[in-house]
Amino acid sequence: MSTEQHAGTSLNAVLQAGQRAMTPRPSNMDWLTPVRERGAASVAEMPLPSRKDEAWRYTSVGFLEQAEYQPLVEGPFDAIQLSDIDDLLLPQSQGLRLVFVNGYLATAVSDLAHQQDGIQVRSLAGGLGDVSVDLRRHLDAIAEHRHVFAALNSALMSDGALIHVDRDIVSRAPIEILHISVGMEQPGISHPRHLIVLESGARAEITERYACLGDARYFNNALVEVALGADSELLHTRLQEESPQSQHLSDLQVRLAERSRYRLVMAALGGAWSRSDVRVSFDGEGAEAELDGLMLARDQQLNDIHLDVQHKSAHCTSRETFKGILDGKGRVVFDGRIVVAEDAQKTDAQLSNDNLMLSRSSEVDTKPQLEIYADDVKCSHGTTVGELDANMMFYLRSRGIPHARAKQMLCQGFAEEVMAHIDNEPLRAYANKLLTARLAQTTE
């Protein structure tokens, strides 16, 4: 990495600057030191992904050369009031809300009133009290550093939610994690890190959002670890509504114990450059995962989702439904990998990826993959790429609906298959509103 001495961002420089900013560390974060050291060692060893790497074939990290990203340090964000983020808040929210501003917990705008027995909610930086051993042992034990950015996150993780749900506890309301990025003079890089652990039989719902105030320019490099115990169930909704100037990289790694259920709905709508890596590992038999995602790529946007579904155990089921909408010079990259290991008999895995191209200069690169080492399995994937159906358009137009509106309706119909899976009603309404607004911008 010594080759990137020229203008731009060197991850080693980011690492060093970040490490300098962290000393002296608060003593209640000492337990993190081995994790950080491991991460830092990996950063030094791992190369920056290039287009020659199969997983980065269609996704260049060239933006790092365009600006010098500075690690964001904890700033005095007390100035941010609830009224500033009013537009971003969900109505009738009954649960906990953890708001992170530029990667650091902002207690002033968080809602910590709805605590529930059996659910431990802490922050990585220690702002919400001591982190239990139950949580500590999971951190960085779930995720693999699959690229240098994940290692960088481990080395420099700023703050984040650590959530532990005890045996057989059912959370009463969704727990909301809201990231807000605020523009700084220099483009910043932040490293949010979350850990969600459900013990056996627990049930919880978590909402994870990445939003911004104004047209901030920043790079969010997030890593989320999820561990589900036997028979537990997690509903996980992710909404990426980053600023049009920003880069968003999130690595979500999930481990499923026997008979657990994981449901993920993700909508990636914002960012100039956005990539989500989702890895789901079936560690126990009989687990189920249902993953749905929507990617919107408008002018000059790149939206990339990389799925890596590891069927390691028998009798597991997974369903993946991912959809892309493209306009302007938007680009969607989809990589859906399903691996069925030798002993994972009776696996049932079905993946679909559909893409809708609205413009002449957009581009879709999609690569569903099946890697199967067992024989008694049912696996399939399907991919389509196409434009709006002329007949449908004609139907709407013949009923007096203007072209732009008709186009929007069809796009929303296309997205609905994913959006309808958001169980949380206020969130679904919010996400749909956001999608409508962004689609309206595209069809102008």
Add this chain to the structure above:
Amino acid sequence: MTPTAKQMDDLVDKGYEHGFVTDIETEIIPPGLSEDVIRFISSKKNEPAWVLDYRLQAFTHWQTMTPPRWASVDHPPIDHQAISYFAAPKRKPELNSLDEVDPELLRTYEKLGIPIEEQKALAGVAVDAVFDSVSVATTFRQNLADAGVIFCSISEAAQEYPDLLRQYLGSVVPHTDNYYAALNAAVFTDGTFVYLPKGVRCPMELSTYFRINAQNTGQFERTLIIAEEGSHVSYLEGCTAPQRDENQLHAAVVELIAMQDAQIKYSTVQNWYPGDEEGKGGIYNFVTKRGDCRGDRSKISWTQVETGSAITWKYPSCILRGDDSVGEFYSVAVTKGRQQADTGTKMIHVGRNTTSTIVSKGISAGKGQQAYRGLVRMAQRAENARNHTQCDSLLIGDRCAAHTFPYIEVKNPTAKVEHEATTSKIGEDQLFYCRSRGLSEEDAVSLIVNGFCKEIFNELPMEFAVEAQKLLAISLEGAVG
């Protein structure tokens, strides 16, 4: 070189139907690859200077390249210095009729079930039998010549049609294309050259039986088919090889060029020696096949039945340059024992209203490893282009593997791309149905597998379809249970 009768018996006993070594004196140069070897090959074949230049240029480039590693196949590195790059039957006959062919050779063909005389009369097929590297028997040449079709070996083309060869050689697969194509360009020994003039419909199916014979000899075939405006040709290729203990490298290059309204149909049945149960021996089949639909409304169709080889690495592709041109890829691949196959196709849509169809059926048994790897690219200019891809894998046995790696790149919104893939084992209920009607398990599996592949076999010319079905049944013997 000459095997003893005992060795012969042993080889035959091993059960590979076509595994025997023909006792023919072979002129062979010592193993190794250098400029001198290339000059030797070139002078041996009496080639024009530009061919030698082309070879040397390719060799220079090849030396700068590294073997590809992205395929999901696993083999020890190939020592290119341990391969002998030229082997020709010593008595190179100038033949007028089959009577002059070495009787030993003819017996070999009979063992393979290719009675040339009978085929001549029966099927109306002209056979250019490539024995090792030099063509020894060519039939129906006159009939074809009357129609204006040129059908000869590449070496002959270099002598007799140097202008045509020079114009088209390497124009679809340049010598810089990939590691094995570069190697082939440097050392290709022989192959087939077909030229169809404007408007000519080839009066018969053209076919070549390739057969690797001499030990330690890699086979570097080069096939070039040019179909001028409005012409039409169907070409069949089938392969068998004797049993070997050392892995043999086969790195062929096939180039097809279809001008306006021309059609080329290229069918392959490949059953080279796959190695023994432990994966010892067997052919490495690293082939570059590409068709270029240069003219409007042209069509190139690839059909392949791949049952042999220890390792197959092969992606017959179509570049759909002309408007309304059509590309097709139909494939059945069987891997069992320790066979590995990484195969698929590339459909590059450049012209308007181009369409392509991909149907790939993979059958993986025993410890077989198989991957479909394909690319469908819709360029920005490919208005209303259309692709449909279907990849199905059938798994037999719990230690086999089947992978699907499709790449889809779309830059035009009017293009429509559909890709479907499924992987499953033979349904218990299907088996039960057949068994309950008195079929043995093996017959039941054979029936189901043949049904699974029917779509592809339908694309093969009749004689090949019969052979392919037999081949599939033989391949899957003992794979069940």
